[in-house]
Amino acid sequence: MESCNLPPPRLAVHTITTKPWSTEQCIEKYAAAGVGGITFWRYSFEGRDPAAVGRQARDAGLEVVSVARGGFFPAPTEPARREAIDDNLRAIDEAAAAGAPSLVLVCGAVPGQALADSHAQIRDGIAACLDHAAAAGVVLAIEPLHPMYAAERSAINTMAQANALCEALGSGPNIGIACDVYHTWWDDALEAEIARAGAAGNLTAYHICDWLSPTTDFLNDRGLMGEGCIDLPQIGRWVERAGFAGFHEVEIFSGRWWASDQDAYLKRIVDWAEK
Amino acid sequence: MESCNLPPPRLAVHTITTKPWSTEQCIEKYAAAGVGGITFWRYSFEGRDPAAVGRQARDAGLEVVSVARGGFFPAPTEPARREAIDDNLRAIDEAAAAGAPSLVLVCGAVPGQALADSHAQIRDGIAACLDHAAAAGVVLAIEPLHPMYAAERSAINTMAQANALCEALGSGPNIGIACDVYHTWWDDALEAEIARAGAAGNLTAYHICDWLSPTTDFLNDRGLMGEGCIDLPQIGRWVERAGFAGFHEVEIFSGRWWASDQDAYLKRIVDWAEK
Numbered sequence: 001m002e003s004c005n006l007p008p009p010r011l012a013v014h015t016i017t018t019k020p021w022s023t024e025q026c027i028e029k030y031a032a033a034g035v036g037g038i039t040f041w042r043y044s045f046e047g048r049d050p051a052a053v054g055r056q057a058r059d060a061g062l063e064v065v066s067v068a069r070g071g072f073f074p075a076p077t078e079p080a081r082r083e084a085i086d087d088n089l090r091a092i093d094e095a096a097a098a099g100a101p102s103l104v105l106v107c108g109a110v111p112g113q114a115l116a117d118s119h120a121q122i123r124d125g126i127a128a129c130l131d132h133a134a135a136a137g138v139v140l141a142i143e144p145l146h147p148m149y150a151a152e153r154s155a156i157n158t159m160a161q162a163n164a165l166c167e168a169l170g171s172g173p174n175i176g177i178a179c180d181v182y183h184t185w186w187d188d189a190l191e192a193e194i195a196r197a198g199a200a201g202n203l204t205a206y207h208i209c210d211w212l213s214p215t216t217d218f219l220n221d222r223g224l225m226g227e228g229c230i231d232l233p234q235i236g237r238w239v240e241r242a243g244f245a246g247f248h249e250v251e252i253f254s255g256r257w258w259a260s261d262q263d264a265y266l267k268r269i270v271d272w273a274e275k
Numbered sequence: 276m277e278s279c280n281l282p283p284p285r286l287a288v289h290t291i292t293t294k295p296w297s298t299e300q301c302i303e304k305y306a307a308a309g310v311g312g313i314t315f316w317r318y319s320f321e322g323r324d325p326a327a328v329g330r331q332a333r334d335a336g337l338e339v340v341s342v343a344r345g346g347f348f349p350a351p352t353e354p355a356r357r358e359a360i361d362d363n364l365r366a367i368d369e370a371a372a373a374g375a376p377s378l379v380l381v382c383g384a385v386p387g388q389a390l391a392d393s394h395a396q397i398r399d400g401i402a403a404c405l406d407h408a409a410a411a412g413v414v415l416a417i418e419p420l421h422p423m424y425a426a427e428r429s430a431i432n433t434m435a436q437a438n439a440l441c442e443a444l445g446s447g448p449n450i451g452i453a454c455d456v457y458h459t460w461w462d463d464a465l466e467a468e469i470a471r472a473g474a475a476g477n478l479t480a481y482h483i484c485d486w487l488s489p490t491t492d493f494l495n496d497r498g499l500m501g502e503g504c505i506d507l508p509q510i511g512r513w514v515e516r517a518g519f520a521g522f523h524e525v526e527i528f529s530g531r532w533w534a535s536d537q538d539a540y541l542k543r544i545v546d547w548a549e550k
Contacts, residue, residue: 111488112504115463118298148423150461151488151504157461186432187427213386213426215493229387229426 011273012065012172012247015044015208018262023053024207027261031060033270037247039066039104045094054098065102065247066141066178066205067095072108073125074118074155081121084108085128092129096136102204103133104178109155118155123168126175126179133174140165141178141204148218149183159184159193166202176204179239180251182222185211185230198242206239208232209252220255224265225272248273286548287312287522289482290319293537298328304538306335308545312522314341314379316530320369340377340522341416341453341480342370347383348400349430356396359383360403367404371411372500377479378408379416379453393430394545396531401450408449414452416479417441423493424458434459434468441515442479451479454514455526457497460486460505466513473517481514483507484527495530499540500547523548 013035015026023044029037038057045053054064064079070091075081088105096102107122109115126140133140144162145154156162162177169175177197184190195205210228215221234250250269257265287308290301294420298319305313313332329339346365350356363378372380382397384390401415408415419437420429433435437452444450452472459465472478485503490496500507511523525544530539 058384114506115461119463146423147421147461148490151486151490163461186390186422188394188436211426215426218493229324231389 009272010247011035012039013266013269014039014041014068014249014251015248016041017252017269018266019258020262023048024056027057027060027062029266031062033266035062035147035270036239037063037065037249039068039249039251040064040098040100041068042091042094043099050094050097050163054100058099064098064100065249066103066104067091067098067100068104068251069106069143070103070140071105071154074110074113074121076110076113081125085125088125088129089132092122092133092136092138096140100138101112102139102141102176104143104205106143106145107154107156108150109150111151115150115155119161119165121164126165126169126231129170129272130172130174134172139174139176139204142174143178143180143207144183146183157183158187158189159197160189163193163196163200163202166197166200171200171202176202178205178207179228180207180209181202181231181232181235182207182209182211185235191233194235194238194242196237198244203242203244206244207249207250207251209250217255220253222252222254224252224254224257224268225250238252285522286310286545287314287338287524288525288541289314289524291316291343292525292527292544293541294533295537298323302307302335304541306337308541310337312338312340312524314524314526315339315373315375316343317366317369320373325372329375331515333374337376338522339373339375340378340524342366342373342381343379343526344381344418345378346380346416346429349383349385349388349396351385351388356400356492357441361402361549363400363404364407364527367384367408367411367413375413377414377416377451377537379418379480381418381420382429382431384425384427386426389486390425390430392440392480394440397430398440401440401444401478405444405447405449409447414449414451414479418453418455421458432458433462433464434472434498435464438468438471438475438477441472441475446477448476451477453480453482453525455476455482455484456505456507456510457482461466461503465510469510469513469517473514473519478514478517478519480521480524481519482524492530495528496508497529499527499529499532499543500525501535505536521525527549
């Protein structure tokens with residue numbers, strides 16, 4: 001499969017991609033490999049000051065792209081939904097402290113709860129965070145998740161739903177979409193919905209990896225770019241045509257790759273981008 | 276979860292649901308349990324005459340609802356696509372011989388092949404079978420598969436795509452859709468697309484089971500109705516409102532249930548429908 005032909009400075013890596021590494025190792029290794037940006041998973045801040053972590057990244061020459069992840073708004077009771085909002089307000093603060101311009105939202109779902117109810121709770125949850133996000137200068141980036149996660153991880157499963165949600169929330173400067181190819185590659189509306197997001201100024205982030213065939217695990221069997229069946233060059237052209245000029249963020253959950261030599265793995269990621 | 280409140284004669288069972296049973300056992304046990312219809316998987320005909328199998332089912336008091344499955348039209352080469360068409364013509368003959376009014380199509384996909392190319396090959400493959408289906412009196416029922424199967428099982432992943440495909444093929448009397456809740460429950464266009472299929476006379480079959488949360492296997496971890504998160508009463512109302520008056524066909528792939536006592540399992544299926 002043809003590569004995206006991206007210059008390496010446009011490549012960012014999510015810390016979960018190299019899960020065996022500490023936060024400090026991620027910063028040091030990504031910078032040394034010529035990666036341009038880093039997205040911190042919240043666990044990367046554990047026992048650390050997010051502001052200090054952000055500073056370390058920038059001092060190493062990395063741009064802090066985003067924090068992953070907030071969301072999980074739906075819950076069966078009002079106190080639980082309030083708690084979810086409070087946790088998102090804290091995540092916004094962490095993102096702001098780290099100097100990350102955006103927070104990725106995995107919106108949430110409750111097994112057995114009607115998806116329409118979850119949609120309403122997601123909309124209300126995000127709405128309750130928007131003023132705080134604006135004050136903090138953080139964009140809330142709604143990430144549609146693959147429909148196989150609709151029962152318990154996110155009731156927002158297509159770019160069309162994410163676009164509609166952004167629009168329902170006013171499409172302001174603090175709301176946007178993180179489009180991850182893993183979740184969206186199968187959708188024949190993808191090109192049109194990427195264009196719709198771009199036209200509304202809602203295309204905040206672009207995540208890349210690959211879909212393996214067969215996939216053997218629902219969570220941790222994503223592929224490195226080029227290993228699977230996603231036409232990354234084509235989707236890359238769609239996001240660029242939609243006006244997106246941000247990082248192509250590598251986010252790979254993979255038990256197989258996590259068990260491998262992480263230096264060699266990172267080299268393969270960077271080599272793919274430089275091809 | 277509330278049951279569909281269906282009288283038992285409207286319940287059909289797919290032979291793969293009780294995979295440990297022979298074809299003869301399926302016929303005998305389903306009839307004894309008061310199930311009204313049977314859908315034969317093609318493996319159920321192995322070493323048997325489909326006409327004789329169909330006769331046995333009817334003699335036992337079962338209606339032969341369908342044969343599963345044809346399809347798998349996309350392939351990288353023309354000879355392989357021709358071979359797929361030939362196999363579908365044989366499947367149509369088997370369905371007709373067994374007295375089944377329809378053949379379910381799992382349309383197929385090729386890992387790494389553009390989904391748009393697979394769509395075209397699927398359309399062409401079905402088109403090449405339509406005259407034969409008409410002569411045999413068999414409806415080809417396109418089954419949209421969950422997007423998690425887009426890489427290798429079906430490039431038709433939503434009811435919207437199935438509707439568009441039927442319409443592109445002329446929506447004649449020998450083309451239709453098998454709507455399976457396992458593949459479609461997550462889709463917020465489901466109600467509208469079921470209505471669209473019904474209005475065009477394309478709602479041929481309705482398959483039921485449940486989606487477990489979490490799901491642990493991509494193929495064989497479906498739930499018995501009521502075990503998971505699908506709102507079957509609601510979707511049942513949608514298909515009925517769309518004018519569908521056929522069987523509610525139980526199709527469950529489950530290593531867990533296959534390892535259990537099949538008589539007790541069948542009783543649970545029938546009890547669910549009678550609730």
